[in-house]
Amino acid sequence: MNKNIVITGTSRGIGFELARLFADQGHQVIALSRNADPIRALDHPNLHPFATDLTNEQSLKEVTQQIKAQFEHIDILVHNAGALVNKPFEELTQADFQKVYQVNVFSVAQLTQLLLPAIPKGGHVVSISSMGGIQGSMKFPGLAAYSSSKGAIITLSELLAEEYKEQQIAFNVLALGAVQTEMLEEAFPGYQAPTTALQMAEYIYNFALTGQQYYNGKVLQVSSSTP
Template sequence: MKNIIITGTSRGIGYELTLQFAHAGHNVLAVSRKMPQSLIDNPNITCLSADLSENGGLENIKTFIETTWHKVDIVIHNAGALILKPFTEITAAEFEYIYKVNVFGVAALNRVVLPFMQKGGHVVTISSMGGVQGTVKFSGLSAYSSSKGAVITLSELLAEEYKEQGIAFNVLALGAVNTEMLQEAFPGYQAPLSPKEMADYIYNFALTGNNYFNGKVLQVSASTP
C-alpha cells in the first residue's frame, strides 16, 4: 500500500487514476479545485480542494502529510491549464496563469513533498507531445506547449539533483486523449484513447517505471493530435 498524491483529479485522466489506485488499496490524496462525490465517498481517497497556483493550498497539503501520512511514495502531477488563442491575443495575465498552473505549481508542490519522500519514491509529471522538442506544434497553443516543455526540463534537472537520494523523476509526454481539455484545443476531434485507457498506462508506470527510468521523457502517443 502506497501513499500517492495526484493533482487535477476532478475529471479525465486524473479522476480515473485516482479511482484505480484507490480500488487497488492505495491511499490517495486527490488535489483539485473541484471534487466529484464519487471520490469524496471512497474511504481510500482524501480529497483536498486546492489551487496549486496559490500558497494556501500548498500549506494544506503539507499539513496533511505532516499529521496523517508522514511519508509520500508517489506524486503524479496531472493538473493542467490550457488556453487556445493566437500568441498576440494572449494577455500577459493569461500567459502567466498557464505557467502558474503548469510549471510553478509543479515546482511548488515538489518543494512541499520532497522532504517526505524516501529512496524508491517516484515523481511523475504529465506533459504533452507539444512540449517535446522537434515534435509537431499547433497554432494557438504557445502558452500551453511552451509550459509543458518547461516542466520536462525541470524534471530532468530534479532527477539529477535527487539521484543520490534514490528519488526518480520522469515525464510522460502524452499525445491525444479524449478529454475535455483536448476538446478545448481541438474541438470535434476524436482521439483514439479514452481517459481510462491512458490512466491504465500511467497507473502501471507510476508504480514500476522508476525501476527502469530516471530523468526520462517517454512519449506516450498513438496520435498527435
C-alpha cells in the same frame, strides 16, 4: 505493497480515473483538486480528497501540512493537473501566460519542494507533459502558452532527477498525445482521440508504480497519433 500516492487534477479526465484505479487496488490516494466533489462523491475509503488551489502558494502550504500530518510518507507524486489557453499568439496576454505557467510549471515546482521531505528512497515523481512540449514534435497554432509550459516541465524534471539521484528519488515525464478529455475538446473541438481517459490512466498507473525501476530523468512519449 500498498503505497501513499498524491495526484493533482483529480476532478475530471485522466486524474479522476487514475485516482480511482489506485484506490481500487488498495493504495491510499491523496487527491488534490480545486473541486473535490467528484472524488468525494465516490465515497471510497482509500480516497482522500483535498480541495486546494494549486495556483495559491498559501493553499499549497496548508494542504501539504495536512497531508504530512495524516501520512507518514508519500511514495508517488503525480503532477497531472493542467491549464490550457487556446488563442492566437498575438492575442495572448501576460495574464494568460501567467495562468498556464502557474498551474503547469510553478505549482509543480512548489508542490514538489513541499513534499520532498516526505518522499522516501525509491520514491517516484511523475509529471504529465504533452507531445506539444517535445522539441521537434508537431506544433499547433494557439497553444504557445500551453506547449511551452509543457516543455518547461520536461527540463525541470530532468534537472530534479540529477539533483536528487543520491537520495534515490526518481523524476520522470510522460509526454501524452491526444486523449479524449475535456481539455482536448477545448484545444481541438470535435477531434476524436484514439485513447480514452481511462486507457491512459491505466498506462500512467503502471508507470507510476514501476517506472522508477527502469527510468530516471527520462521523457517517454506516449502517443499513437498526431495530435
